[in-house]
Amino acid sequence: MSTITPDLVEAHQLTPDEYRRIVEILGREPTYTELGIFSVMWSEHCSYKSSRLHLRKLPTQGPHVLQGPGENAGVIDIGDGWAIAFKIESHNHPSFIEPFQGAATGVGGILRDIFTMGARPIAVLDALRFGPLDDPEAGARNRRILEGVVSGIAHYGNCFGVPTVGGETVFDPCYNGNPLVNVLALGVFRHDEIFYARACGVGNPVIYVGAKTGRDGIHGASMASAEFTEESKQKRPNVQVGDPFLEKLLLEACLEAMKTGAIVGIQDMGAAGLTCSTCEMGSRAGTGIEIDLQYVPQRETGMTPYEIMLSESQERMLLVAEKGREEEVVRVFRKWGLDAVTIGYVTGDGLLRVKDHGVVVAEIPTRALAEDAPLYDRPYTKPYRRAPMDWPEQAGANVEDDLVALVTSADLCSKRWIWEQYDYMVRTNTVRGPGADAAVLRIKETASSIAVALDGNERYCYLDPREGARLVVAECCRNLSAVGALPVAATNNLNFGNPERPEIMGQLVETIEGLAEACRFFETPITGGNVSLYNETLGEPVRPSPVIGIVGLMKTGPVTPAEFSRPGLAVILVGGLGSSDWRRFGGTQYAKVILKALWGLPPALDMDYEKRVQAAVREIVQAGLAASSHDLSGGGLGVALAECSFSEAGVGAVIELESDLPDHVLLFHEAPSRVLISTEAEKAVREIATRFGVEAPVIGRTQEGWLDISNRGRRLVHLDVRNLREQWESALPRMLASPRH
């Protein structure tokens, strides 16, 4: 065992202060293996040491919440004794290094978080962020990353047998060196089937199940150490390799083994592998765990304790069984052709004791690793922002061309090329799949369905993180309300730059506070999530990119479509035309696509009005009064009208507006709190709106074949909807087909 030098400590990304704390906790110098264990458990990824202090501000409790943050996933009640487990996770860095495997193992990781709780995964959604596909320098790489990420998600999800039902894909130069891959998964189970990641019961056996342990995914920082290179034959890539088939077997075996009643606690081995699962399970239960590494199934020879403890090989689980009933558990795993080996037992001394052939190589209090990880109150200032407050007023050539340009832009065009590669129907619960405001899944066991939406907006959040976060929550809830679902709980993924920079920390703090405020107001407590920091390349951070996933509840039945279905219906804009001054226009898609600029502030949000609009829309939709319902977001009214015209039936609308706003502001401002409805029950819809104190002007009627928009009698847009749809559908494949460099 080599002595621990300051260089070695630094190579493990531990500060001198953190090292002193380690020595204090142990009352001695750590061994090399212990240093590795501390380094991963106290890493930002596992300990949330920069964000934990502020995450406490988030609301986590509500009438539907059965399990808040702190377990593998949050759990909410959906009635009739059934529950949903859900959570979002990022796999940003691996997806940049190796897009296919990085994204695939991102899906695998979050799926394990769900079924480790006893829930059967029923859906996945992805929030993806890439650099522009036509970027002069990084375009070819961005296209390669997009293609790799999408096929990686498809590979894993399709084979595992979970439908990928929605998400969003956004392009911005800030993601050139930092693509984001955030994956949300949901699972369903009964209240009495919930399993926790707790190592209860002194003397109970600790059982390792699933794939064998290899040298893949060992922490990059550790690779630099002299001892590591001396002892290992070769360096392995830091990105793990996923096997969805093995994960599918693991799923079936775990759910079947849970039914035996012999399992006390279970946790997946994700980040920090065996280290994280052992000490977190012990810490949560207030117990200790003793394991001997000689029993750990290994796929390579000559692995050191350090390597075994830090390996991030995929598709592995750790479980604690009732003493004497090991065989019942092992039998199930054997049936599915999986390893299941007792590697140790639960102790009462609160220590994680790791032995190698009987020799102790690490002995650390579990609590010190998990609960007592460092907690930083990092200094923060005004959020990082390099955008002007004002911008000269300007407009494109004409709004009709602008509308076509927006609808065919990377962010707003059809993402069919992406989602058709995902099996979005397997398990036959997908009532509404990808390409919609919200995905809707029926829960076969109950009369309820769940609606899920994912949202983010890095432009808004860059201009004002607090307001941006509030807008993102409002929009996500609006997506659910548009299909008539009541939003009940949220999960969040906070993607930011380096928190050691006070300006970035400022973005994070403001975002969390904005989220807290909005989630409290819209009654969607946050039941879990993920923080991904250090998303920077060469000092260039990503824009603040919180991604929110919200789950809503509704009765099972046909879902109101987003598109106009037949001519002759009244088109009502619930929430009203809204307004925007020029300063609040700077974060819009129009500013991005047409003016190629970013300035000012995000749109103004009146949360109280938003809530009333959503309540009115839910009532309208639930009463069956809406023939179609679609919320306004990126690209404002103009783009929403175009999207409403993209049904196979080819139904457009004739829209007559009365407004003093400049044409392009009128059509493309992004004021929130607006939902487009087509209906034959004009009066009933307007009555409901009035009751909620919400504007609901009739702005036109649906018609066959054409989208016509005029303001005060002046024609602004006259477009053949089938032709426009064709351009919208073919935009992304065209961008991907651009010549390679």
Add this chain to the structure above:
Amino acid sequence: MKFGVVVFPGSNCDHDAWYAVAHNLGHPAEFIWHQAASLGDVDAVILPGGFSYGDYLRCGAIAKFSPVMAAVRRFAAEGGLVLGICNGFQILVECGLLPGALVRNRGLKFICRQVRVRLETTDSPFTNAGVRGEILRIPVAHGEGCYVADERTLDELEAEDRVAFRYVEDVNGSLRSIAGILNRGRNILGMMPHPERAADPLMGSTDGLVVFRSMVAALAEKR
């Protein structure tokens, strides 16, 4: 009428097939483990979609050697009805119970899409409840669904009225737009589209039910 749904490690449309039969159709259905030596007392067997044995080597190539497939062969030889959907079709082809092969989609990408298929014959226990030439909306979800065979085989399939379904639009590059075929004895059907996903009004189409209804009708007649 009792249906058996085979479960291979990696099958992932087994529950869907079971649900379509048991709930949408209302007939008893049970799962059959891949190591089973016999199919028990089922009247028809479904090889469901998914990734049997991870589709390692080639889709369906390993499933071919599983114990249950020996039982399926015997069942089929005695005239039992065997329906292979997606991966099930790939397995039947690997086993030689159906001719030809299923290779990578021409676009080299997985495709999940609601497609239109034409019912080409009513002369089979899987299509007798349909109308020849009718267009059905049934989804596909596959990466290796491009049907290929030599010209002679293709001519034979057509001459013997063994093409059960054809795609209306080109989906994956399948020769002669073949989406589903019958064996010579007409008691085995392999098809890439998923009828079990088009068996419930909530899923947007119930056109797939015709396959299961036909099977029930054929079995009733046999009794």
